[in-house]
Ligand code: B12
């Protein structure tokens with residue numbers, strides 16, 4: 355019994371799919387992994403095929419002897435999954451199952467193409483499906499799985515999250531039966547090609563070291579209205595959603611990485627809420643980490659759970675880079691985002707704590723969300739004035755809001771008639787597609803953290819904004835913005851729309 359697992363994600367980490375692969379192998383199944391990074395990257399093109407025909411032909415050859423094919427997808431990769439599935443269905447008679455965040459929130463839509471979808475966590479569910487396919491049973495009794503047959507859909511409830519994350523082996527980095535698309539061709543994903551892919555990771559490029567991305571837990575205690583986490587938490591009625599792997603389990607994985615991937619120069623911890631671990635737990639983790647791993651690492655923080663005690667221990671253990679969501683400094687938008695507990699005072703306090711470690715860490719990144727439909731210019735100006743108060747050095751990551759389906763904010767905007775076409779306005783929207791305007795231009799100019807605070811204060815002063823952000827000058831700033839964007843993309847060797 356052979357199972358092929360396919361990922362269209364932009365990098366080749368795909369923690370969830372690799373964990374499923376390792377779990378299936380642990381239970382005696384043969385797996386192969388196929389990474390098909392969306393060739394359009396952030397330049398999403400609406401309703402068009404993403405892959406070249408010859409790439410699809412090569413994919414079919416690799417899948418030919420498979421008994422089951424699984425595909426992972428986020429919302430932006432919907433077109434990729436559709437193209438891959440259509441091609442497989444036209445050439446092979448193999449059942450196809452979709453899993454990941456998009457099938458979890460929109461299972462019915464996904465069943466227009468896939469035979470089955472997995473809702474939520476997939477290790478146990480996929481094992482059940484693999485057993486059923488091997489034994490020639492149908493999958494209608496597999497927990498968390500929805501199956502389409504003869505035009506009807508059987509819907510199984512989601513399994514409870516009552517197991518331990520330590521039950522799952524480390525992600526599958528076996529380098530055998532792994533393939534990846536590179537320049538349109540599907541090649542064996544060797545040790546060296548893996549290295550090349552990891553070099554391209556965003557944080558790897560910033561830190562100029564090759565990062566190994568992992569997750570030490572799943573879930574997040576917060577409930578931001580633009581984020582899918584709240585919806586997923588409700589799927590499980592809130593039970594068991596925030597979970598951690600034990601220190602020993604994480605350290606075992608990282609020791610393997612140190613031994614088998616010696617080029618790895620830092621560990622990129624991608625947990626949504628690493629700082630939500632308790633102080634004692636962080637102390638225990640850092641002690642082991644320092645002793646056995648001793649590589650620099652990065653993680654994400656939230657202003658609510660970051661404390662000086664935690665940060666101090668983490669920096670001592672090698673924390674080199676931190677990313678924190680500020681999102682907006684307008685009280686009105688913080689309320690809209692359900693982040694009113696993360697007030698400006700609270701956020702500035704967290705930023706000041708981080709700034710104390712400026713000599714030991716890379717400049718931190720603060721995320722902001724732009725292009726929010728309910729936001730006024732005054733709200734945007736509040737964020738810019740807040741930025742002018744942030745102590746240097748820092749970087750900004752301004753993201754254009756994508757109203758991912760089934761989030762609270764999506765439902766609100768949909769009810770208010772602000773989303774005309776989900777596929778065009780959401781599936782095909784990238785967070786890099788910021789609206790060209792004077793105020794967004796100031797955000798872009800602030801990205802590197804080098805714009806003098808006094809200058810930003812001046813450019814957001816009432817009289818100045820009234821003129822520069824006036825209707826009459828809007829077309830001019832639109833052109834300046836687009837020109838700068840084009841120049842940036844040319845210098846970076848990137849084509850297409852941003
Ligand atoms: C790491 C990460 C990334 C990595 C890439 C993924 C990777 N390297 O693995 C990077 C940084 C590249 C990335 C990029 C993006 N990401 Co991202 N990312 C994440 C993050 C933080 C963790 C993903 C992860 O590994 N989770 C842990 C594993 C265990 O969970 P999982 O992947 O969901 O897999 C489980 C189940 O879903 C299921 N499953 C998954 N696949 C399959 C397949 C089969 C066959 C089956 C049966 C089951 C199954 O089983 C798995 C194991 O239990 C999540 C947030 C989160 N907490 O999940 C966001 C998240 C997935 N990302 C998101 C988004 C929006 C993006 C971007 C599109 C935009 C952005 N702002 O970042 C970009 C993509 C840009 C592009 N050019 O395409 C959203 C997706 C929302 C949506 N509706 O699609 C999330 C949920 C963040 C959020 N809270 O909103 N991301």
Ligand code: SF4
Pocket residue numbers: 574575576577578581582583584626627656679
């Ligand atoms: S803190 Fe981040 S991961 Fe957690 S709910 Fe908010 S946006 Fe989502």
